[in-house]
Amino acid sequence: MWKRYRILLIVILLSVLILGSIAFVCVNHFIGFARAVGDSAFAYDVREIWVEHDGIRLYGKALIPQGEAPFPTVIYAHGAESDYKADMATLKSLAMSGAACYTFDFYGWTDRSTGPEGTSWFKDSKQRDYEAQVLKQTEDLNAVIDSIRALEFTDSERLYLLGSSMGGATVATAAVSHSEDIRGIILQYPAINLNPMAMVEGSERNVNGYTGPVLILQGTEDKIVPLSMSEQLEEYYNTLYENHANMIVYEGQPHVFTGKIKVEAAREIFQFLKETDGMR
Numbered sequence: 001m002w003k004r005y006r007i008l009l010i011v012i013l014l015s016v017l018i019l020g021s022i023a024f025v026c027v028n029h030f031i032g033f034a035r036a037v038g039d040s041a042f043a044y045d046v047r048e049i050w051v052e053h054d055g056i057r058l059y060g061k062a063l064i065p066q067g068e069a070p071f072p073t074v075i076y077a078h079g080a081e082s083d084y085k086a087d088m089a090t091l092k093s094l095a096m097s098g099a100a101c102y103t104f105d106f107y108g109w110t111d112r113s114t115g116p117e118g119t120s121w122f123k124d125s126k127q128r129d130y131e132a133q134v135l136k137q138t139e140d141l142n143a144v145i146d147s148i149r150a151l152e153f154t155d156s157e158r159l160y161l162l163g164s165s166m167g168g169a170t171v172a173t174a175a176v177s178h179s180e181d182i183r184g185i186i187l188q189y190p191a192i193n194l195n196p197m198a199m200v201e202g203s204e205r206n207v208n209g210y211t212g213p214v215l216i217l218q219g220t221e222d223k224i225v226p227l228s229m230s231e232q233l234e235e236y237y238n239t240l241y242e243n244h245a246n247m248i249v250y251e252g253q254p255h256v257f258t259g260k261i262k263v264e265a266a267r268e269i270f271q272f273l274k275e276t277d278g279m280r
Contacts (some may be wrong), residue, residue: 062102076101079167080110102148108122135183145174
């Protein structure tokens, strides 16, 4: 009888070990384990911060390194069908490396951010005008920039914008009026087609209105924002001056980076911050 129990126990333990290993691999692949990507590692605190403008109340969270403030700060803009949690592996990795991060829900996508039209009005709408929504989101992002730059943990001279997909288009569009106060922008697989005037000379939404450095991160297997679109954007940015924009391409990556690549993206973003004097 005891021998049968021992065999059963061994089978159970092996099953737990195998299932745990599978879970670890899946989490690492799809979500990613945040880790410091800089020269030093920091613990960080999480603070809930609301931003209000024009009757709209935006929900967000700041990841603030423990140490001597102020810190270089990255403001994150999420993509469509998403929210503030979309790139937490990337943002946590940056916070663990000494850069503060603020991530929020654009109005219209979730039940957390509120305003005159209710909560997730855009997500619930059957007729979505994504181009018009990008313009509305630039207003949200401009309000966030004004609020976050004034907080005690933010070094207002080392402020960056990071956007994914539709959030990337929003960042590129909003940045046009922020050449003097945004140190650099990072665009992950940016859906720049949602700003039809992005590459039109003379337009007030021409992305080359932003003269600071630009980093583009793109996957080769993206079916929503093809590599060719980001290549065209990089080329257009560089008509303003050489190396205005640089692009890093991830072989085999889809529209939303897998977990491991989210951390690799954080490493590239951190290097971008260092090269633009964000990390002193």
